Structures are given as structure tokens and as C-alpha cells.
Amino acid sequence: MRYLPLNGADRAQMLATIGVKSVDDLFVDVPASARLTAPVNLPRYAGEMEVEAQIRAMAAKNLSPSRVPFFVGAGAYRHHVPSTVDHIIQRSEFLTSYTPYQPEIAQGTLQVLFEFQTQVARLTGMPVANASLYDGSTAAAEGVLMAQRITKRNKAVMSGGLHPHYTHTVETLAHAVGMETEALTPAVDAEAEVLKHIDKDTACVVVQTPNVFGTATDLTKIAAAAQAAGALLIVVVTEVMSLGLLKSPGEMGADIVAVEGQSIGVPLSFGGPYVGLFAAKEKYLRQMPGRLCGETVDADGERGFVLTLSTREQHIRRDKATSNICTNSGLCALAFSIHMSLLGQEGLKRVAKINYAKAHALKDQLAVIAGVDVLTPRFFNEFTVKLPKSAAEVVEALASKGILGGVPFTRLHKDEAFDNHLIIAVTETVSDTDMSAFVAALKEVL
Incomplete structure (x- = not known):
């Protein structure tokens, strides 16, 4: 049995107090194209096993950072957590x-x-x-x-x-x-x-x-x-x-x-x-x-x-x-x-140095690829390159090859002037094999 503590008069009084005519008026800032006009297209019921199977199939469409070479950063980073x-x-x-x-x-x-x-x-x-x-x-x-x-x-x-x-x-x-x-x-x-x-x-x-x-x-x-x-x-x-x-x-x-x-x-x-x-x-x-x-x-x-x-x-x-x-x-x-506490002061320094070394090693490999211009003058474990084509298109092409190759700056800030800018992060979780695969795939895509 549903518990509905407010009746129609209560709701009308609340709406009048805040100065709107209907509940729909509270959603005027949501574009009409984003609003549901009917219930979500899901079956009315399903067995637990069927739901699990369907969810697993949906999850399998994701490229997990733990399964593929991963160079995504821009504010959120994959590091090893003990x-x-x-x-x-x-x-x-x-x-x-x-x-x-x-x-x-x-x-x-x-x-x-x-x-x-x-x-x-x-x-x-x-x-x-x-x-x-x-x-x-x-x-x-x-x-x-x-x-x-x-x-x-x-x-x-x-x-x-x-x-x-x-x-x-x-x-x-x-x-x-x-x-x-x-x-x-x-x-x-x-x-x-x-x-x-x-x-x-x-x-x-x-x-x-x-x-x-x-x-x-x-x-x-x-x-x-x-x-x-x-x-x-x-x-x-x-x-x-x-x-x-x-x-x-x-x-x-x-x-x-x-x-x-x-x-x-x-x-x-x-x-x-x-x-x-x-x-x-x-x-x-x-x-x-x-x-x-x-x-x-x-x-x-x-x-x-x-x-x-x-x-x-x-x-x-x-x-x-x-x-x-x-x-x-x-x-x-x-x-x-x-x-x-597990890292301690010296452990943190060691991990940081690994990040720095790996990022600069990848930068050196990318810098010699025709059309790739490394823009970041001094960096820790993340740098930006300018590509000869749209960074968003390159990232999608790399993903189709099983590589998560960075963040196009235009995902963060819509400006055509930055259309070819790609932000690349390298942490201690990136192996030499990952970097080689990234470099090879990027050459193919470009």
C-alpha cells in the first residue's frame, strides 16, 4: 500500500507558495527532448537470472581500464590501489x-x-x-x-x-x-x-x-x-x-x-x-x-x-x-x-618518479610521429599533443582497436580551436607493452 502524505489541496498550496501553477513548471529548465513521455522501455518483469545475463551483456560493451591499455586522465587517474x-x-x-x-x-x-x-x-x-x-x-x-x-x-x-x-x-x-x-x-x-x-x-x-x-x-x-x-x-x-x-x-x-x-x-x-x-x-x-x-x-x-x-x-x-x-x-x-600510510613518504616519491619516467618515455615516442606535436613544455605524468586531425575521431578509432587513448580537450571545453588537442595520462599501471601498442595504433589511425 502506498503512503501519500499530501493531498491535492496540500500540493496546490505548496505550488502557490513557490509561485508556479503546476509540478510541470518545475521542470522548465529541462529540454523537452530530454524528458520522458512514456515509461522507460523495460520489460514489466523478468527473472533474476535473465536480468543478470542482460546486465552482464550490457557491461561487456564497456572497455574497462583494467583490460586494455589506458591513457585517460584529465582529472581522474588510474593508479594501483593495494x-x-x-x-x-x-x-x-x-x-x-x-x-x-x-x-x-x-x-x-x-x-x-x-x-x-x-x-x-x-x-x-x-x-x-x-x-x-x-x-x-x-x-x-x-x-x-x-x-x-x-x-x-x-x-x-x-x-x-x-x-x-x-x-x-x-x-x-x-x-x-x-x-x-x-x-x-x-x-x-x-x-x-x-x-x-x-x-x-x-x-x-x-x-x-x-x-x-x-x-x-x-x-x-x-x-x-x-x-x-x-x-x-x-x-x-x-x-x-x-x-x-x-x-x-x-x-x-x-x-x-x-x-x-x-x-x-x-x-x-x-x-x-x-x-x-x-x-x-x-x-x-x-x-x-x-x-x-x-x-x-x-x-x-x-x-x-x-x-x-x-x-x-x-x-x-x-x-x-x-x-x-x-x-x-x-x-x-x-x-x-x-x-x-602503506606508501609512506619514500614510497610516494618512488611511485611519483615511475609516473614521471613513464610519461616522458611515451612523450619521446610520440614526438617522432609525423604530424604529432607535443605542446606541454614541462609535466609530471600527463601531457597534451596536437594531432593532424580531430582528437575525438582519433580516440574513437583507438577505442575500436582496444586502446583508451586519452581525453580530447573538446570533451571538457567546446572550442574548435582545440579540436585536435589530446590529453594523455601515463601512470605506473601502464606497461611498456601498453605504450608500444598505443604508439603503433596511433600511427595507423593517423
């Missing part, structure tokens, strides 16, 4: 845990988050980090809103090297609070252009390194210029593995750091859930979004952990909250922390 990570996070005390509403009782959860924060702070070179956010893009957007609160200014300048999805996320949240955004034209080596757009109205400058095209940049000059103008530097990192080899954002003078942590401990998972890492200078601690766990000593002198800050709308008046993010990515943060 089986130990999955084994530990599936323990019941971790898998079933959620936001601890009586936090000090959940000492194990708090300790995990405290250790996670310590790892993030060391990775980013920043003094304080929170207990995670949803993902890298929302972390970047939260950083922009934080900069507005701190500087009392209303404009964010976003580098042309910032991942377009991050740009769109920032624009969405900034628009909601009436903040101005200035997104610069995409460019492979974009950071120098940022300096020209910093003025007295700038709350923050958002730059990414390595950027969406793979270019790694020392941001020290931009940090100095932004701070001289009274603005904050927000550094975005989409490939956290790069912090095992490159200079940390903190060393380059960042005020706020937003990182996608998926590369460590979290599989691709069709795009999520992922984990946002967020860190900042200590003087901005009380403006940070999300939650922060701290260490203390109890009445018996024993080490203990507490929820030090939780300036979220769940816990305080909404107009006083620094964020409306209602949770942290607890399980993904745990996976990150376990993987990071």
Missing part, C-alpha cells in the same frame, strides 16, 4: 560509520580523520587541513567563497589552465552568492596571463598545477603578485600523486589549497565518489569549510581526539556557517589515508 585498502575499509566499524553526532565517543573515527588531516597538511605544505570535502572541484569552489569572506572582495580570477569542470563548479557556487568570476581563455601554459588580471577588486586567483593540459608551473611569482594586491592565491591540484615529486603549494606561497585526492586509495568508479582535500594558512582557520579534528588530553592524561571545528550549517545557524557541505567523504578519506 588490496589491503579495500580489505580495511570494509571492516564494519569503518564501512558503517557516518558523521559522528556524538563525535568524542567515536574516537577511532576521529583519530583516522586527524591522521588524514596530518597527511594532507604534509602533502600540501600547509599548516592546517580539514577532514575532507566532496571532491576537488567543490573544494576549489569552497576556497573561492572562503576568499570572499576573508578579503571582503567580490571577484575571482581563474587561470586558463584550470580544469573546465572546476571552472564551471566555481561559477555555479559564486553565482549563487553574487560573486563575479573571470575565467581566462584556455592555454597550455596559462599562468603568466593571470598576472595581468589581478587588481584591487580581486578576492582570489585560482590556478592549477599541473594544469589541465599537464603543464607544471612554479606559482611563486603569482603568489607574490596576488598577495601584494591583497588577494589570495588558491592552488588547485587534480593529480595528487604529483605532490610526491613536485614543489608543494605551500612552498610556492599558496593561501588556500584544493586537491582531488582520488589518485591515492580511490578507484575510478565511473567518476565518483571521490575525496576533496582542503588546506589553508593557519590565520584563515576559522573561515575554512567543513570539519576539523584535533588532538587533546583527557581527564586521565590520555591522548584523545575531538571535533575541534564544525562550522557547517548542520551545527550552527545557517547564516554563520562557512559551508553548506553537510558531510566529509569519510570512507574515501579513510581509503586515501590507508593507501598513503
Whole structure:
């Protein structure tokens, strides 16, 4: 029996209150072509075995990253995750845990988050980090809103090297609070252009390194210029593995750091859930979004952990909250922390060096192919090439040969000027055989 708590009069009153005539008016932003006009074309019933067989057949049409040479990146990367990570996070005390509403009782959860924060702070070179956010893009957007609160200014300048999805996320949240955004034209080596757009109205400058095209940049000059103008530097990192080899954002003078942590401990998972890492200078601690766990000593002198800050709308008046993010990515943060603990500082460096070496080895092989122009001047494990034909067409042709050959930039940003740009990522999971197959297939396709 269905439970329908609202009658027709209730619904009519709700619609009148929000100022629409019908429920259909709530969907005016959805194009008519995207709306269903009839039930989904599925059989009304089927046996469990028949459903399983049909789903398996549908899944078999996918090219799995684990089965074919895989060079896709652009913000989500395939790295080896030790089986130990999955084994530990599936323990019941971790898998079933959620936001601890009586936090000090959940000492194990708090300790995990405290250790996670310590790892993030060391990775980013920043003094304080929170207990995670949803993902890298929302972390970047939260950083922009934080900069507005701190500087009392209303404009964010976003580098042309910032991942377009991050740009769109920032624009969405900034628009909601009436903040101005200035997104610069995409460019492979974009950071120098940022300096020209910093003025007295700038709350923050958002730059990414390595950027969406793979270019790694020392941001020290931009940090100095932004701070001289009274603005904050927000550094975005989409490939956290790069912090095992490159200079940390903190060393380059960042005020706020937003990182996608998926590369460590979290599989691709069709795009999520992922984990946002967020860190900042200590003087901005009380403006940070999300939650922060701290260490203390109890009445018996024993080490203990507490929820030090939780300036979220769940816990305080909404107009006083620094964020409306209602949770942290607890399980993904745990996976990150376990993987990071297994690697250790030296292990992370070794994996990072393998990534760097493999990517540069592939770059050298591609650079000698007629018509292939390597655009990225300096990079970690990802670079962009310009092809003599449409990158999207090349990727489809490679897929037909069983190779997932990268991301056409036009999938991220619709602009004919970038039609031939292909972003290629190489991690430790790519073998020499994979690279040889990619090079051979690319020669055939071109």
C-alpha cells in the first residue's frame, strides 16, 4: 500500500507558495527532448537470472581500464590501489560509520580523520587541513567563497589552465552568492596571463598545477603578485600523486589549497565518489569549510581526539556557517589515508618518479610521429599533443582497436580551436607493452 502524505489541496498550496501553477513548471529548465513521455522501455518483469545475463551483456560493451591499455586522465587517474585498502575499509566499524553526532565517543573515527588531516597538511605544505570535502572541484569552489569572506572582495580570477569542470563548479557556487568570476581563455601554459588580471577588486586567483593540459608551473611569482594586491592565491591540484615529486603549494606561497585526492586509495568508479582535500594558512582557520579534528588530553592524561571545528550549517545557524557541505567523504578519506600510510613518504616519491619516467618515455615516442606535436613544455605524468586531425575521431578509432587513448580537450571545453588537442595520462599501471601498442595504433589511425 502506498503512503501519500499530501493531498491535492496540500500540493496546490505548496505550488502557490513557490509561485508556479503546476509540478510541470518545475521542470522548465529541462529540454523537452530530454524528458520522458512514456515509461522507460523495460520489460514489466523478468527473472533474476535473465536480468543478470542482460546486465552482464550490457557491461561487456564497456572497455574497462583494467583490460586494455589506458591513457585517460584529465582529472581522474588510474593508479594501483593495494588490496589491503579495500580489505580495511570494509571492516564494519569503518564501512558503517557516518558523521559522528556524538563525535568524542567515536574516537577511532576521529583519530583516522586527524591522521588524514596530518597527511594532507604534509602533502600540501600547509599548516592546517580539514577532514575532507566532496571532491576537488567543490573544494576549489569552497576556497573561492572562503576568499570572499576573508578579503571582503567580490571577484575571482581563474587561470586558463584550470580544469573546465572546476571552472564551471566555481561559477555555479559564486553565482549563487553574487560573486563575479573571470575565467581566462584556455592555454597550455596559462599562468603568466593571470598576472595581468589581478587588481584591487580581486578576492582570489585560482590556478592549477599541473594544469589541465599537464603543464607544471612554479606559482611563486603569482603568489607574490596576488598577495601584494591583497588577494589570495588558491592552488588547485587534480593529480595528487604529483605532490610526491613536485614543489608543494605551500612552498610556492599558496593561501588556500584544493586537491582531488582520488589518485591515492580511490578507484575510478565511473567518476565518483571521490575525496576533496582542503588546506589553508593557519590565520584563515576559522573561515575554512567543513570539519576539523584535533588532538587533546583527557581527564586521565590520555591522548584523545575531538571535533575541534564544525562550522557547517548542520551545527550552527545557517547564516554563520562557512559551508553548506553537510558531510566529509569519510570512507574515501579513510581509503586515501590507508593507501598513503602503506606508501609512506619514500614510497610516494618512488611511485611519483615511475609516473614521471613513464610519461616522458611515451612523450619521446610520440614526438617522432609525423604530424604529432607535443605542446606541454614541462609535466609530471600527463601531457597534451596536437594531432593532424580531430582528437575525438582519433580516440574513437583507438577505442575500436582496444586502446583508451586519452581525453580530447573538446570533451571538457567546446572550442574548435582545440579540436585536435589530446590529453594523455601515463601512470605506473601502464606497461611498456601498453605504450608500444598505443604508439603503433596511433600511427595507423593517423
